[in-house]
Amino acid sequence: MPEYPSLLLENAVNELSRLPGIGRKTAMRLALFLLRQDPVRTDALSKALTGLREGIHYCERCHNISDQQRCAICSNPRRDENTLCIVEDMRDVMAIERTAAYNGLYHVLGGVINPIEGIGPGDLTIAHLIERMQHEQINEVILALPPTVEGDTTSFYLHRQLSRPSLRLTTIAKGVAIGDTLEFADEVTLGRSITNRVLFEKVL
Amino acid sequence: MPEYPSLLLENAVNELSRLPGIGRKTAMRLALFLLRQDPVRTDALSKALTGLREGIHYCERCHNISDQQRCAICSNPRRDENTLCIVEDMRDVMAIERTAAYNGLYHVLGGVINPIEGIGPGDLTIAHLIERMQHEQINEVILALPPTVEGDTTSFYLHRQLSRPSLRLTTIAKGVAIGDTLEFADEVTLGRSITNRVLFEKVL
Numbered sequence: 001m002p003e004y005p006s007l008l009l010e011n012a013v014n015e016l017s018r019l020p021g022i023g024r025k026t027a028m029r030l031a032l033f034l035l036r037q038d039p040v041r042t043d044a045l046s047k048a049l050t051g052l053r054e055g056i057h058y059c060e061r062c063h064n065i066s067d068q069q070r071c072a073i074c075s076n077p078r079r080d081e082n083t084l085c086i087v088e089d090m091r092d093v094m095a096i097e098r099t100a101a102y103n104g105l106y107h108v109l110g111g112v113i114n115p116i117e118g119i120g121p122g123d124l125t126i127a128h129l130i131e132r133m134q135h136e137q138i139n140e141v142i143l144a145l146p147p148t149v150e151g152d153t154t155s156f157y158l159h160r161q162l163s164r165p166s167l168r169l170t171t172i173a174k175g176v177a178i179g180d181t182l183e184f185a186d187e188v189t190l191g192r193s194i195t196n197r198v199l200f201e202k203v204l
Numbered sequence: 205m206p207e208y209p210s211l212l213l214e215n216a217v218n219e220l221s222r223l224p225g226i227g228r229k230t231a232m233r234l235a236l237f238l239l240r241q242d243p244v245r246t247d248a249l250s251k252a253l254t255g256l257r258e259g260i261h262y263c264e265r266c267h268n269i270s271d272q273q274r275c276a277i278c279s280n281p282r283r284d285e286n287t288l289c290i291v292e293d294m295r296d297v298m299a300i301e302r303t304a305a306y307n308g309l310y311h312v313l314g315g316v317i318n319p320i321e322g323i324g325p326g327d328l329t330i331a332h333l334i335e336r337m338q339h340e341q342i343n344e345v346i347l348a349l350p351p352t353v354e355g356d357t358t359s360f361y362l363h364r365q366l367s368r369p370s371l372r373l374t375t376i377a378k379g380v381a382i383g384d385t386l387e388f389a390d391e392v393t394l395g396r397s398i399t400n401r402v403l404f405e406k407v408l
Contacts, residue, residue: 003302005276005294006269012256015249020237026225028295033224034257035269042257045219046250052216053238053246065239067210090209091232098207 061132063108063125065090073097073106080104082139086129086158088112088146096144104142107132112145112154121157133162140168147174265336267312267329269294277301277310284308286343290333290362292316292350300348308346311336316349316358325361337366344372351378 004010009031016027034042058064059071066072073079073093083104087093093106109124132138141162145151155171163169175193176185185193208214213235220231238246262268263275270276277283277297287308291297297310313328336342345366349355359375367373379397380389389397 003298005297006260006271008252008256008259008271009269012252015252018245018249019234021230021233029225030223031253031256032293032295034253035260039257041222042253045222046254048212048216048219049235049238049246050250052212052235053243055212056210056239065210065213067212071209073209089236091236093209094207 062106063110063128064093064106078103082137083142084132084136084138084140085142085144087144088151092144102142104140109145109154112148112150113157114150124154126158126161129158130161138167140170143169143171145171262312266310267314267332268297268310282307286341287346288336288340288342288344289346289348291348292355296348306346308344313349313358316352316354317361318354328358330362330365333362334365342371344374347373347375349375 004013012031012034013024013027016022016030017024019027022030034045055067057066057068059066059074060069061074062071064071064073068075080103084107085096085102085104086107086109087096088109088111090108093108096102096106107125107129109126109129111119111124113119113121113124133141141158143155143158145155159169173196174189175196176182176190182190208217216235216238217228217231220226220234221228223231226234238249259271261270261272263270263278264273265278266275268275268277272279284307288311289300289306289308290311290313291300292313292315294312297312300306300310311329311333313330313333315323315328317323317325317328337345345362347359347362349359363373377400378393379400380386380394386394
């Protein structure tokens, strides 16, 4: 007797367990859950996944995920077209949008430079970013990449590629999180918070 | 601007997050993972899930999941047809099969009696079990239900329903797990291990 009583079940468990963070036991739990639900639910899930994979577009301007050629941000005339925020992926766009603290445009790199995983500048949307910088009237570029070695490497690379006298090149502030206790902040973060201290009157 | 940059993405996240143990952040991670993979992968996943939901059978005899009318265990002539092991769901069948310690047949209840979740005897395959007991030549019934209040309630209910002089009605042994240290076993389990102690010569 094979380990699984049904080839259909085995096939579903195999496919589910290819997803990140889902092992064979979880995959089995998900498959049995779907079996207990109405078939309409499984159908809706399958259609949603296939629909996403086949129908998705990436904004031709900023590479954000979009249902149209241009995303809602790039086609919004009220956004500040002279400021460009550079992020790793579309989740960062959503996170920054939720803060309501930014009104410029974005450029989604699709990753960060990571030699260990074999991701170089050519695998990201950096060539298109450089082209955008030539055609669009950008006064400020904000580097909003993750505070990791890879993020910092990418920021440094972009700094070298994009620097020109007329451009204000900034990076998001890194330091102690609002509501954190200093005691429990890690030393690197707390150290940066002190090194990059700002005039008190500026935060008033 | 809506929170999600794409309705297709939002739809996929909604459907994925209906699965147990998958919140919206995990659903988003899964959706973005599929977007990075070849479309063939998403297609294979969708087809496997729909195929499972639409094509699955339950064995007409033991209610185990099967691709045929009768499962591989019920249609295997080498299995002992006089012994019946009663389990909660098909995962337990797989677990017991892996031990290679059992050669009889199964009966899958499809759950255990759980008044809080509104699951009564009528929601399980108990009526069919009683019918099987009348038509098949069963000498021993092994209750292999989970060692929980619900599992014990179900065992007690089945004991009352199935008891007859000619039937050997047993339950799987509960006690300290092999390899466990007594120090870290919970008191209830350790207590049961002592109460239900067996003659040493029997385990030699």
